[in-house]
Amino acid sequence: MVDDNATNRRILVAQARNWGLLTRETASPEEALQWIQGGDSFDLAILDMQMPSMTGEELAMAIQESEGTDSVLLILYSSLGGREEARSQVDFDAHLTKPLRPSQLFDTLMDLVADREAEVIREEPERPPEALLAQYHPLRILLAEDNAVNQKLALRLLEKMGYRADVAANGLEAIDAVDRAISVGAPYDVVLMDIQMPEMDGLEATRSIVSNWPEEERPSIIAMTANVMEGDREGAVAAGMDDYVAKPIRVEELIGALSRVTPLREKGDV
Amino acid sequence: MSENLIDRKTFDDLKKMVGEDFIGELVDTYFEDSPLLMAELHKALDEGDAGAFRRAAHSLKSNSASLGASSLAAMAKELEDRGRDGQLEAAEPKVRELETAYEKAAEELKTLL
Numbered sequence: 001m002v003d004d005n006a007t008n009r010r011i012l013v014a015q016a017r018n019w020g021l022l023t024r025e026t027a028s029p030e031e032a033l034q035w036i037q038g039g040d041s042f043d044l045a046i047l048d049m050q051m052p053s054m055t056g057e058e059l060a061m062a063i064q065e066s067e068g069t070d071s072v073l074l075i076l077y078s079s080l081g082g083r084e085e086a087r088s089q090v091d092f093d094a095h096l097t098k099p100l101r102p103s104q105l106f107d108t109l110m111d112l113v114a115d116r117e118a119e120v121i122r123e124e125p126e127r128p129p130e131a132l133l134a135q136y137h138p139l140r141i142l143l144a145e146d147n148a149v150n151q152k153l154a155l156r157l158l159e160k161m162g163y164r165a166d167v168a169a170n171g172l173e174a175i176d177a178v179d180r181a182i183s184v185g186a187p188y189d190v191v192l193m194d195i196q197m198p199e200m201d202g203l204e205a206t207r208s209i210v211s212n213w214p215e216e217e218r219p220s221i222i223a224m225t226a227n228v229m230e231g232d233r234e235g236a237v238a239a240g241m242d243d244y245v246a247k248p249i250r251v252e253e254l255i256g257a258l259s260r261v262t263p264l265r266e267k268g269d270v
Numbered sequence: 271m272s273e274n275l276i277d278r279k280t281f282d283d284l285k286k287m288v289g290e291d292f293i294g295e296l297v298d299t300y301f302e303d304s305p306l307l308m309a310e311l312h313k314a315l316d317e318g319d320a321g322a323f324r325r326a327a328h329s330l331k332s333n334s335a336s337l338g339a340s341s342l343a344a345m346a347k348e349l350e351d352r353g354r355d356g357q358l359e360a361a362e363p364k365v366r367e368l369e370t371a372y373e374k375a376a377e378e379l380k381t382l383l
Binding site for chain 2 (some may be wrong): 120146147148149151152153157160196198226247248249250251
């Protein structure tokens with residue numbers, strides 16, 4: 001993160017660190033360039049536009065000219081809106097504007113890294129990253145799970161991330177809950193859908209929800225499946241599921257899957 | 271030969287994930303749920319209901335795996351497969367095997383709390 005304004009910089013850094021990102025910061029674009037030219041590698045660079053010695057755009061161009069930095073994602077952080085971007089000679093991967101809401105930063109980062117591979121460097125976190133997810137990525141969640149142990153486990157993990165979820169015990173209840181939530185104007189952003197449930201299974205419930213509601217009104221559906229056979233995952237995708245987590249549930253997978261959910265309030269934005 | 275029925279690493283990971291203050295509640299739920307599921311297995315056998323048999327076995331498999339009771343989960347998976355294939359004949363002894371193993375696993379879990 002490069003920003004000559006110490007306060008802005010420290011706020012961004014603190015938020016990014018809370019989410020488990022390893023960050024390096026400097027007020028000096030020259031120093032940032034030295035790191036890169038010295039061989040340090042980064043996945044993301046957030047560059048303030050207005051800096052005295054070198055603008056964010058100039059720094060971005062210098063970074064792009066350096067070797068081995070083709071894959072660094074470049075984010076411009078500025079006070080002005082589109083006007084400035086239109087003049088930009090650099091193709092930034094994203095543009096953040098001040099003042100910045102944490103959820104905007106989060107969503108932008110998630111969109112950018114969604115399809116990317118990055119080396120995971122494990123450090124002891126100062127506090128568990130999952131504790132803050134719900135603050136920056138609020139979601140209305142429905143958990144469709146009939147098994148008491150799994151239900152308790154999932155609810156507990158969600159609680160630790162700051163989420164409260166509603167519960168459905170089978171596919172029919174899940175459909176009812178989704179319909180009801182939409183009709184009272186408080187739709188679910190995501191359904192965590194167990195596949196094997198009595199009365200009606202998760203695949204059938206998913207097909208029903210997908211056929212009843214347009215994409216911008218219905219929840220994302222994440223399959224929870226103990227079956228790791230390829231065919232089962234294809235079946236989940238074919239039914240209209242957006243993602244899956246394996247069971248027994250691991251908290252990292254749950255965090256990952258929930259992080260990838262686009263909240264309904266943003267689905268309408270193009 | 272004394273073999274742990276509960277995989278320690280899985281159980282410890284679970285304890286870390288849900289917290290020491292919650293693991294007891296989760297295990298209690300397992301203790302409440304499992305006898306009900308095993309009763310469902312017997313009922314399904316009596317009624318020749320392969321679907322109900324499969325579902326109960328699936329839940330037992332899932333719960334046991336979550337708590338690190340992997341050999342129990344493997345036994346339950348075998349029963350689940352029989353249910354899926356509609357082969358309930360000669361499943362009764364397998365169910366009893368599972369019940370015996372469950373008793374031992376439950377004892378072991380109590381010592382871990």
